[in-house]
Amino acid sequence: MKVLLDLQYLNVASTGIKTYMVELAKAARKYPHPEIEWIFTHEPDKQAEDQTYKDLTSKIQKLNYHLDYFRWKEFQLPDMVKKYKPDVLICPDFVSPAASLPCRRMTVIHDAFFWQMPENYPKWWRKYFLNLIKKGLKEDTTLITTTRYSKTSLLEHLGDSLPIEVIYQAPKGMTAALDQKFQGKLGLNIQDYFLHIGTFDKRKNLPLLVESYAAYLKKTQSPKKLVLAGGPGQSKQMNDFPVVQQLVDKLQLQDQVLLPGYLTDGQVKSLYNGAFAYIFPSQNEGFGIPILESMGFGVPVIHSDQPALLEVAHGAGLSFQTGNSEDLTEKMILLETENDLREQLIHLGKARSKDFSSKKFIEAFYELILKPAP
Known part of the structure; x- marks a missing residue:
């Protein structure tokens, strides 16, 4: 055939x-x-x-x-x-x-x-x-x-x-060698940052993530940073990159929120390898590849309760109410304060990633x- x-x-x-x-x-x-x-x-x-x-x-x-x-x-x-x-x-x-x-x-x-x-x-x-x-x-x-x-x-x-x-x-088979120096170039330490990788499309809800992160900092005084890697949205109507930039300036988070742009596979692997957690706040997804990529690297995932993400994560991620900034902040704090929960999510995530x-x-x-x- x-x-x-x-x-x-x-x-x-x-x-x-x-x-x-x-x-x-x-x-x-x-x-x-x-x-x-x-x-x-x-x-x-x-x-x-x-x-x-x-x-x-x-x-x-x-x-x-x-x-x-x-x-x-x-x-x-x-x-x-x-x-x-x-x-x-x-x-x-x-x-x-x-x-x-x-x-x-x-x-x-x-x-x-x-x-x-x-x-x-x-x-x-x-x-x-x-x-x-x-x-x-x-x-x-x-x-x-x-x-x-x-x-x-x-x-x-x-x-x-x-x-x-x-x-x-x-998920994407990233065969490139891990860029050992990339975290250092960004001033990052191991497990000292939250991560999101993807375009700045409006449906990704990245302004909400920035707001939740700002509230997290105020409540915890944590030194953890937020890395938003990826390029602008695919059209003028869809692009939230300028909105995120303005919000970062307004909240005076220029030193805490990093926007490194498009990355090589080696740089992506470096960020996954050192992230404390991956956050996926999207309001609509058809699948959600980064969930599986993160889990495969042993990174716990916080994701919105959007149906496709719930389906792909299958209980191996920590979900929050889609569009609810306060709930996302609470989940970020929960993951930081409950080490047993974090370890459980890492274990469940590695097992779930093998299903794909x-x-x-x-x-x-x-x-x-x-x-x-x-």
């Missing part, structure tokens, strides 16, 4: 979708199946390194990218289907071609944010992208999503005319690919 995996979007992907695509391609090669032949539209590492459409600023550049993406999905990818004659086409970036295809489709829709949070996207772009998604939901298509929460959300907005399957993904592996990720795909037609 031939399976064609569409990896074109790796030339711009920078968030969880990039991790999903890279780890799926790696797992397919690491754990081959005797009945399945994989065909990649692009070499994963090479496509991820392509700088042609990275960090676009002008409207002309962005338009050129969207035209290139449209040409790929609607003309070039269908041509590859004709050339290689796959039994299954997997599109891991929401969009499958609108053209009729002589094969099964598996389209990964990671979350329902486009429907749940329309205010976070430019109106014209959202309308255009949703149209692309819907036109590709046709023929023999199975939708794949990341959690039971995402499946419930998609059923609410897309209905049940197409089957929706849940496949838990694997590359082997389990690809085996779930194999089961679905080889599943007999109803």
